[in-house]
Amino acid sequence: MRLRNVKGAKDLINSYPKYIVDILEDTKLDLSEYNKNNLPVHMEIGMGKGKFVHTLAKLNKDVFYVGIERFDSVIVRALEKVIEEPLDNLLLLRFDAADLRDIIKPSSVERIYLNFSDPWPKVRHEKRRLASPTFLKQYKEVLVDNGELHQKTDNQSLFEYSIISINNYKMTITEMYLDLHNSDYTGNVTTEFEEKFKNKGQRIYKLTAKF
């Protein structure tokens, strides 16, 4: 599904420069052009169809949300949500997070969300996992001091990998939920994937960590 072309996706993306930026080259993006009130920036990497970040942006007007997704075909679903319900404090960015620090300024983000990221189960694809040291290094650079990384997943192997990777990177783990939906955690905002897994009775894992 993720790779399916959505007809006219590029056209739609280019029609709403206020809501979405299609980043074709590795150029630094000045978020302050969009974040005019200089709000703290929370960023979701691999936001998919955008339910999570759009919901949060509605709930928390004192935070500027950035949703990153590399696939046109998926990000247009998030864009449709914004067109239907525009929000001043939400910007969508289409680019590959592998280029994160080429595009986002250092020490400019307070929080990064990784939700239901692709598990990339093959060992040779380890570097593509969003909790691999390659990515952690980038997060460290774009996050402010004490900035937080929030991860949620249904994928047990990815979560096991993430704990070890975050541990070996000497990050501090501040929250750990091995069964989020049967925990005392309050205020959870679900993603599209999370709703599906929840309905199937699957466990959701969550951790929070900082550098």
Next chain:
Amino acid sequence: MRLRNVKGAKDLINSYPKYIVDILEDTKLDLSEYNKNNLPVHMEIGMGKGKFVHTLAKLNKDVFYVGIERFDSVIVRALEKVIEEPLDNLLLLRFDAADLRDIIKPSSVERIYLNFSDPWPKVRHEKRRLASPTFLKQYKEVLVDNGELHQKTDNQSLFEYSIISINNYKMTITEMYLDLHNSDYTGNVTTEFEEKFKNKGQRIYKLTAKF
């Protein structure tokens, strides 16, 4: 059950000084008096009725096993196993692990096992949890360089706590199993508790870490 008195437990313990030492005061124990072949020492803290450590001692003759348990009523069950099937490479020690470093020499243990430890769920009892910083500090002292801590539990909250505690103690996590019995882990030796939980279909968590 753990607190139940077993009639004659003390007498039985005192009758087998070759198999079990009842440590009543905080005196350094010279393990080499028992570990005559100077084998690497693996230690289980809170061994309960001793199935795990007794099985391992039978399987691995090149390791000297030490089983620690503070309750007479429980450790006699382990002693009964040894009386029935004596093993040169297994020593039982009755003492409270809170006194570990007063009794065990520094840098003398290669591996520590924590299996299905008491979760001590109340926050005010945190220090009693066997993965609390208070205990990790002691393990660090008695373990050799690169010595390993192996933890297994069915208790989700204890495991969440342990991951955070071990991570924040700057230990390195080398293994992480969020569902041990449905994993590729081979050679697992079960404890009495583990058999019960397994039969109920409950998840078993396991991690390995070092300082």
